[in-house]
Amino acid sequence: MSILSKFSFKDQAFKLRENAILDAATAVLGSKGYDLMTMDDVAGAVGISKPSLYKHFKSKEELVGEAMIRLLDGAIEQVAALDAALNPVQKLSALLEWALRVRLGGGLPFLPSTSPHVRDMLMRNVKYMLRVVKLNRQLEGLVKQAQKEGLLNPALPSDAILFSYYARTCDPAVEYLQKFSKMADDDIVRHMLTMTFGGLTR
Structure with missing residues (x-):
């Protein structure tokens, strides 16, 4: 050799x-x-x-930072791989489906939401923040395009839609449904997507 x-x-x-x-x-x-x-x-x-x-x-900080960077890289890769024929809402739905499946499989899409200390630590991580900015810019573009096409409520501020979208990735309902309901993971994902984009009313 x-x-x-x-x-x-x-x-x-x-x-x-x-x-x-x-x-x-x-x-x-x-x-x-x-x-x-x-x-x-x-x-x-x-x-x-x-x-x-x-x-x-x-250090633990470096390890967690790299774990989150890898996860963001996965999200950015998912966006890049989306079918260009999909409309903006379909693209947002596909990415949320990926994030929910990561969570249900034991992944950790948005750890910063759970701890101010972790959030501050990650905000000092330049590599992490560069990826956050890139992904946020891409998703913000999809939200604004969807509003322009009338697929999402144009009367709502785009930031309100975007951060509500982020919140779905760390919604505790996912864990409750997985632990206490008899639903399969596919059903949990389907219902979460329906409630996110269709709402609760009939």
């Missing part, structure tokens, strides 16, 4: 372990929250030592 191949294999193994760490951090955050989560929890979930974990991430 050449030296180049050895380095390439080592890099791939390092990246795979890093992704496993981010998966574990997301799962632990989903179950315990940021304040109760420890680096020991994450290392144990991955099956590595804490010193090995610190080779990848120097």
Whole structure:
């Protein structure tokens, strides 16, 4: 095996372990929250030592920041992959469906909504904020285009629609339905989308 191949294999193994760490951090955050989560929890979930974990991430703040950046990258990729033939509301619905499925699968779409400390910490993370600004700009464009086409209420401020849309991604109704109803995840997603875009009235 050449030296180049050895380095390439080592890099791939390092990246795979890093992704496993981010998966574990997301799962632990989903179950315990940021304040109760420890680096020991994450290392144990991955099956590595804490010193090995610190080779990848120097602190809990850095780890959580990277987990959220990866999630935002996933959302941005989803927007880029949307069918151009869809209208703006259909695109918004498709992205919300993705976010709800991430949550139901143990993901963590919008952690900042749960903790002022986490929100402040992430706002100091330049890489994270650049992605937030990019995604917000894209979604704001879809909302305004939908209003222009009469697909969303043009009398409402676009910010009110946009932030109500964001709120659906962290609506506790999702967890309640998953824990206490007999609905399948597909049904939960379908009903949440209907209530978001169709409302509660007949």
